[in-house]
Amino acid sequence: MKYIDDINLFKSNKDFVAEIDMTGSLGRIYHYPQRMEGCLFLLCLRGECDITIHLSEHKIQKNDIVTILPETFVHVHRQSPDCRLYLIGFNKELLNGINLFNSTMNYLSALIDTPIIPLRPEITELFQDYFRLLIKMKRMGAKPNKELISTMLLTILHGVGSIHQNTNVTTRTFNRGEEIVKRLVQYIIKHYTKERSVAFYADLLHISPQHLSTTVNKITGKTVTDIIAKLVITDAEAKLKSTDLTIQEIAYSLNFPDISFFGKYFKRYTGMSPKQYRENG
Incomplete structure (x- = not known):
């Protein structure tokens, strides 16, 4: 059975990747957090896959379709032995060419909030037929023009x-507390590389730090600092494992004043130093 050695080929000169994963490749490639460099679609035919997309944990099951947008952190925790997934990915350059925001503005927030949706079996078959066509095109070796790939x-x-x-996936209403948490996470994703202060995010939400902390703890059972740290650490782990940046460069990219402060912060949440994580984590 063919292994997919690296679907993170969005960094290379390939416009798209199309394969079926029958050997647990997704779990091997994303067994530590990585930032998605392109746009990836997964279609589950059978089995299960436990995955974290940004800050949320999900279970992918039969007839689920998954949309993972660029700049999203992905971490696969478990892929069942019988898991079968179609993987279709497009690189960032191609996405820039279609102007992703304008092309998807009517449902972009839904794709971000709900990356996994269950399909009726007959709809799964339609996507499966289309994905099979893409896989055949890829395996033929001929390189389609960018206009066709964009289409x-x-x-x-x-x-x-x-x-x-056309389904009730997007119709859920949030109470005031849930809406605050939702907006907080959006702000953290946007600003975490520069800001880790509870007061900063409370100011963006036009509420007091105490109100924000109380609301977040009530809704999630976590502190605001925990949520910020989760994304900071995820980014650090991804850079330690998937880039050649020095630990000092990673520290500066996440707005730590020096490597010592970064090391203490990282160890507090992971139990090991950045160097230990890079070598053994």
Whole structure:
């Protein structure tokens, strides 16, 4: 059985990747957090996969379709032995060419909030037929022009988007506390590399730090600092494992004043130093 050695080929000169994972490749590639460099679609035919997408843990099951957008952190915790997944990915350059925001503005927030949606079996078959076609094109070796590949990408995006718009996936209403947490996470994702102060995020939300802390703890059972740290540590882990940046460069990229402060912060949440994590984690 063919192994997918690296689906993080969005960094290379390939416009898209299309394969079926029958050997647990997704779990091997993303067994530590990594930042998604392109746009990845997964279609589960059977089995299960436990995955963290940004800060949220999910279980992928049969007939689920998954949309993982660029700059999203991905970490696969477990992939069952019988798991079968179609993997279709497009690189960031291609996404820039179609102007992702304008192309998906009607349902982009739904894709971010709900990256995994269950499909009816007959809809799964439609996506499966389309993904099979992409896999055949990829294996033929001929390189389609970018316009054709862009059309393929938009077809999948609009297909998933129409499911969001025509089902109750996007109709859930949030109470005030849940809305605060949702907006907090959005702000943290945007600012975590520069800001780790509870007061900063409370100010963005126009509420007091105490109100923010109490609300977050009530809704999530976590502190605001815990949520910020989760993303900071995830980013640090990804850079330690998947880049050649020095530990000092990683510390500065996350706005730590020096390598010592970064090391203490990292060890507090992981139990090991950045160097130990890079070598053995």
